[in-house]
Amino acid sequence: MMRYGPGVALLVVDVQNDFMDPRGTLAVAGAVSIVPVINREIALARANGSLVACSQDWHPERTPHFARDGGRWPVHCVRDTWGAEFYPTLDVPLGVPLIRKGTNGEDGYSAFTMRDAETHESVPTPLGMLFYEAGVETVVVAGVATDYCVKASALDAVQLGYAATVLADAIAAVNVAPGDGDTALEELAAAGVVIGRAIAK
Numbered sequence: 001m002m003r004y005g006p007g008v009a010l011l012v013v014d015v016q017n018d019f020m021d022p023r024g025t026l027a028v029a030g031a032v033s034i035v036p037v038i039n040r041e042i043a044l045a046r047a048n049g050s051l052v053a054c055s056q057d058w059h060p061e062r063t064p065h066f067a068r069d070g071g072r073w074p075v076h077c078v079r080d081t082w083g084a085e086f087y088p089t090l091d092v093p094l095g096v097p098l099i100r101k102g103t104n105g106e107d108g109y110s111a112f113t114m115r116d117a118e119t120h121e122s123v124p125t126p127l128g129m130l131f132y133e134a135g136v137e138t139v140v141v142a143g144v145a146t147d148y149c150v151k152a153s154a155l156d157a158v159q160l161g162y163a164a165t166v167l168a169d170a171i172a173a174v175n176v177a178p179g180d181g182d183t184a185l186e187e188l189a190a191a192g193v194v195i196g197r198a199i200a201k
Contacts, residue, residue, distance in 0.1 A: 013143030
């Protein structure tokens with residue numbers, strides 16, 4: 001059965017140089033290998049009338065999200081830098097909606113919401129309204145990282161009432177602690193997210 005069609009959206013999460021390229025400041029091991037899989041899913045989704053949206057971390061130079069400013073992570077995906085650009089072999093279709101998160105210094109894990117690193121208040125990104133206006137009911141998630149932005153996006157999708165699938169062969173995990181990626185998939189499944197696989201091989 002075809003996964004894609006009207007009412008379905010493919011969400012491609014944070015396929016950016018700092019996460020994908022070995023020279024990136026927060027490179028995810030093995031992430032480059034998922035790009036061809038994601039590209040085939042993008043082509044298949046568009047051919048069958050599904051919406052495709054891509055998210056990007058888009059941080060300012062100083063943010064409480066970064067370790068140097070009191071946060072957790074090395075400096076990464078600073079807006080308008082090489083690290084924030086999409087990985088060059090990702091086929092981003094012309095005109096595809098781009099959801100940029102962490103733009104004002106928030107913790108931008110989910111493509112649906114951003115959380116103020118100091119007050120912990122959550123604010124929505126434009127993605128929910130975009131999906132609402134497009135009549136989206138089902139969200140398919142691919143990208144990086146399994147244990148952070150992919151997980152947060154898929155959990156938000158379920159909480160917002162969407163049916164959600166994460167493509168296990170189109171994601172890659174940071175694994176700050178060994179097994180974090182596997183644990184994330186278990187959490188997602190427990191929350192009602194379907195753990196699937198890419199259709200296009």
